[in-house]
Amino acid sequence: MLNEIIFYSEQGLQNLADDQIWKGKGTEDDPFIIENANILGQAFSIKKSSLYLSFIDCNFDHAQFNSCKNIILKNCTFETLLLKNSTKFDITNCFISDLKLSLTKEISFYKTIIIKVSTQFKIKNIIFEDCQINNEFLNYILRRQLRGFYSRIREIMGFYIVILLLFVFYRLFWTPYELTYSDVRNLLIVANVIFVLLSISISSSICEYFIKKKIPKIIASEKK
Numbered sequence: 001m002l003n004e005i006i007f008y009s010e011q012g013l014q015n016l017a018d019d020q021i022w023k024g025k026g027t028e029d030d031p032f033i034i035e036n037a038n039i040l041g042q043a044f045s046i047k048k049s050s051l052y053l054s055f056i057d058c059n060f061d062h063a064q065f066n067s068c069k070n071i072i073l074k075n076c077t078f079e080t081l082l083l084k085n086s087t088k089f090d091i092t093n094c095f096i097s098d099l100k101l102s103l104t105k106e107i108s109f110y111k112t113i114i115i116k117v118s119t120q121f122k123i124k125n126i127i128f129e130d131c132q133i134n135n136e137f138l139n140y141i142l143r144r145q146l147r148g149f150y151s152r153i154r155e156i157m158g159f160y161i162v163i164l165l166l167f168v169f170y171r172l173f174w175t176p177y178e179l180t181y182s183d184v185r186n187l188l189i190v191a192n193v194i195f196v197l198l199s200i201s202i203s204s205s206i207c208e209y210f211i212k213k214k215i216p217k218i219i220a221s222e223k224k
Contacts, residue, residue, distance in 0.1 A: 005062060006041040010049040016040075026051040031072065034058060065089075083107065101126070109133075157201040164194050 008016070016039075017026065023033035031052035034040065043062035054072040064082040065071060073091045082100040083089065089107045096112065102120040107127070114133040168190055 005043045005045050005064070008040065008044060008046045008049075010051055013046065013049060013051055013053075024052075024054070026053070028052050028070070031070075154201045157197045161194055161197050161201070164190050164197075168194075 013032075014026065016022075017024075017032055020039065022039075023035075024030045026032045031054045034053060034055045035057055037058040037060055042060055044060070045064040045066065046068055047066040049065075049068045050070055052070045052072075055074065055076050057075045059077040060079070060081075062080045062082075063078050064080075064084070065086045066082075066084045068086045069088040071086075071089045073089070073094055075093050077095045078097065078099075080098045080100070081096050083102070083104045084100075085103040087104065087106045089104075090110075091108065091112055092110045094109075094112045096114045097116065099114050099117045100120070101107070101117070101123050103122055104126070105124045107123075107125070108129070109127065109131050110129045112128075112131045112133075114131065117133065168187060
């Protein structure tokens, strides 16, 4: 049965640190050190904190970080770890039974075992190094990155196509003098460039479609 969740704000953590005389100052050079899970409780939620916190050798049933940053988790165990709208986490040598990510970025996992992963909304810059993790999730991350790459290509191509079309429209309909041979040649060059850009954009859309819809959720072979 899940313990009652205790909620903390940044000011609440600062007050608790002052009362219990935590190691550190909560700064980048001297973060607060939390080495006992009983300090915060087995189930806790921290919201809107930018304090530098370092959790070491702690075991938690439920840990939730909402709009937090500057957190280090080292040699810890979590039944459930929820990171929501958070950034700049460094997670090393931990065991996580259930990891939930939502609107997170710049999260680094190193030598961490993760049994189950679920995501909601946008996540970016999530790094896994030497981790044991559900390979289906890794494939999901890869597909998202590829889709984002092709989407950016399409946006860039679309921007240049619009610029070139505006140039053609201006030259054909807004200039008062007749077209010269040089003008026709330049317009043909522009038309060819538009065709190439449009082809790249269409190709990117096709690739993104196949990554999203057609490629099965292949589970990568685990390293032996």
